Amino acid sequence: MSKALGLAVLLLGMLLAAVSLPRDPAVAAPARHTLSLEVHRPEGPPVLLQFLVAAATPGDALTAARRTAAELVPTGYVSESSVSAQWAAWGWKWADDELPVTVAYNPTGAPSSVGPQAVIAGLQAWSSVPDSRFAFRYGGITDNVASILASGPDGENVVSWSPMECNPGCVLGVTSKETAHEVDMLLNSNPEAATQVGIDGTLDWRTVILHELGHIAGLEHSCPVPFGPCTDEELGAVMHYQYRGIQRKLEADDIAGVVALYPLAPSAAPSPGVSPTLPVDVPVVLEPGWNFLVLPALGMDVLASRLSCLTAGYAFEAGAWQSWIRGAPGLLQSLSATRAGSAYWLLASGPCATTVAPGP
Ligand SMILES: [Zn+2]
Structure with a gap:
């Protein structure tokens, strides 16, 4: 194939990809909602929980998030003012010496349709933004669970599963952000979760995992309530607060977000005394x-x-x-x-x- 023909094929492929983007996806009910709760634990520091909820109304979504927070941290409490947690400490991002961010996977309880590949593909998507230095590393299978299920941070960023109640409103995934620079993802293994807001009645877990990994990278929701009106770029983002349908690739607003947090470092001579990253x-x-x-x-x-x-x-x-x-x-x-x-x-x-x- 000539270069010109190759280019033509490439452009045609890009055009077809653009045409097939879900510009106006069919309205599905319940819709997905996102919200954050700051949970105070009697022992240890507070934790920020970022929820992705399938619910018919925002009220049901909040009910589901609060109910799930109480399930996960029975001794904790959520203060009324923390529904949109704005505590500056939650704004931390990964330091350069913490990159790449290692994320391990615990498949216990996962639906049979979801394998480590779903996590690996999401890790790679967030690690493949050309103008960003951000990178994940897949840490393999672990026995650890998301620390929100345990007493607190355990030193490992983990994606794991746990059954969570689904009525009214169903938490699909929740990311826990610890001030101790640890972020864990908990996905709902309740079979009812897989029937929420799906195309053809099946939830696309890859979409959920890609969104939650954005939180692990340090991104907030694009155009969060009460901001707005949202731009088309924000509405199409994986990190938009309310999105529908299958979304397995990062959109322009997601890419802009990770580039803003982690721009490419200007090339500099390596400073002496810093040990190189292990291959x-x-x-x-x-x-x-x-x-x-x-x-x-x-x-x-x-x-x-x-x-x-x-x-x-x-x-x-x-x-x-x-x-x-x-x-x-x-x-x-x-x-x-x-x-x-x-x-x-x-x-x-x-x-x-x-x-x-x-x-x-
Ligand atoms: Zn979210």
């Missing part, structure tokens, strides 16, 4: 269609051998589109290897995944 494997997860991912340095042949669904790769380098097409003669392959930290468009014929070493 960790980088997950590469492809969805059917176009994927926009930051990759480590790697030969395209190596990448292709480990990703059976990969059919083409594109990058804009040196003022021109470079391409790699599976099966094309070597002379036509203008993209032979990826460069560490650069972003690539990858076309996949189906879902597939691998992990690769981060490289130098």
Whole structure:
């Protein structure tokens, strides 16, 4: 395939992706609501709980969040003034020496349709914003549970499941933010949760996990109540306070949010005495269609051998589109290897995944 044809295919793919965006999704009831509660614990510091709730009304959503907070922290209390917690301490973000932020997964109680892949794909999405230095690292399977179920922070950021009551209003997920720089995610394993606000009656947990991981990264809801009116960008965001339907990719407002919190650091000489980050494997997860991912340095042949669904790769380098097409003669392959930290468009014929070493 020529470069011009490759570019045409790329642009067509981007156009189709744009056309298929859910511009005006069918109204589903109940809708999703988001809200935050500051819970005071008799022992230990307060914790900020950020809820994603399926409920028919905002009142039901608040009822569900308060009921769930009482379930999770029976000895805690929520003060009336903390419904929109604005305590400055909750505004902390991860320090540079805390990046990448390691998140482990405890699959105990998970619906059979949800595997670690759902978490890994979300971690990668938030780690693949080209103009941001933010990065997650998948910590593997853990026995720990979200610390909101335990006595407090345990030193590990964990995604875990627990059954939570679903009537009225159903908490789908809750993220607990601790002042001790730990954030955990708890997802509702009550089978009733999976039937809430779904397309075809099935909740897309990938969408929920992607949203909650945004909180772990440090993002608040875009255009939160009572601010507004919201822009189109804010309305389309994964982090919008009320969204509907399947949303597995970050939108412009989400990307702007993570770039604002963690812009690319100006290149500086490494300061002496700082130990280098330990090398960790980088997950590469492809969805059917176009994927926009930051990759480590790697030969395209190596990448292709480990990703059976990969059919083409594109990058804009040196003022021109470079391409790699599976099966094309070597002379036509203008993209032979990826460069560490650069972003690539990858076309996949189906879902597939691998992990690769981060490289130098
Ligand atoms: Zn939220």
